[in-house]
Amino acid sequence: MSEARVIELHYRLDPGTDRALETWVLPEVPVPESQPHDRMLDHLKALLFAWVARTSRSAMVARNLAVRWLEKHPQVGIDPDLCLVEPAPPRAEELESLCLWRRGHRAPRLCIEVVSRNHPYKDYGEVHERYAACGVEELWVLDPRRLGPKKLGGPAPLQIWRREPTGVFVRVHHGGGPARSEVLDAWVHPVSGASMRIADDKAGLSMWLTQEEAERAEKEVALAAREAERVQKEAALAAQEAERAEKEAERAEKEAERAQRLELERRVKELERRFK
Known part of the structure; x- marks a missing residue:
């Protein structure tokens, strides 16, 4: 039996390339979400809300918030399924878009994408490039229902991308779990069914509520x-x-x-x- 190959992926992109201007345009209407997709994100959002509350952080948790980083091309961006922005931007409760050229608007520390049946190629093929371009610190790509295409390395229940001090965006985890999140100082645990949980420990004995x-x-x-x-x-x-x-x-x-x-x-x- 041949040994499994480990491929390390690194990304360093120019956020103002022609490709970004042509293909990274935000959709004008929301993309429909399935009920399992919606329930999972609602639960993760509630977990992050509870974490922010119990740690008394100045942070914002948002779903489908447009993140834009090119002032001359505001139509270019990405709308993560879920994101954590810390510190919270001014007037966070009324925010419609996160525009990184504005004062007090910073790239999310954590973004989460859940692979959908309708768009599995996006989350495996190029979504990490956008997050690399806009300055996100950590990205989770969750595929608990194993929808990812094999030709793009799927399905993988959990992928974690992380920005190194050099600015390079590196995939540090690809496969099952648990895997550590440096942003949350916690562990991500795939669980039975179409779900993920977060715990303080690798063994999953102290699950977040x-x-x-x-x-x-x-x-x-x-x-x-x-x-x-x-x-x-x-x-x-x-x-x-x-x-x-x-x-x-x-x-x-x-x-x-x-x-x-x-x-x-x-x-x-x-x-x-x-x-x-």
Whole structure:
């Protein structure tokens, strides 16, 4: 059996090339998304929202936000399925596009693309070139449903691209998981079904939770604590009842002994009177 080949990919592109101007034009209408695609991204977005909240970061999490980097050609850009921008740009809640030539607008630190059935070639063939061009720090290409074309190296459940200090965009992971995200200081875990999870550790023992999941888990813990307290109180009451019953039995036994002794004394006295 021949050994598997490992191919290391590096990208360094000029973001203002003719190719970019001709083929990297943002779509005028949103591309339809399947329900599995939508659910997965909603869950990942919720995980990132929870991470931003619990780490008190000044960051924005957005879906399908247009990222533009050429002021003279604003139609050129990319709209990641999901992105993390840190620090958050001014008036982030009202932002329609991230324009990197504007003050306070920076390239996303993390972008996530989920391979779709309708456009698998895009996510395997050239999407990383756009992210290399616009300055993204880290890119995940997720293909949990194994939709990627074989001729482009697919299907791979998880690809991670990362920008090196030299500016080169390097694919550092291609295959299954888990794989480490330097931006999040966490691990990406493909799981059964069309999904991905994020964990603090490689073993996946400390999975991230959405705020809703964390609140539900907190309520379940509180409910379990109340149930344990109820059981403990019932056990204490049962112990008290058992102790009371034991004391009552002892009292009844002593009362019976006393009654028996009195009866015996009465008979003895009666016999003594007869024989006087």
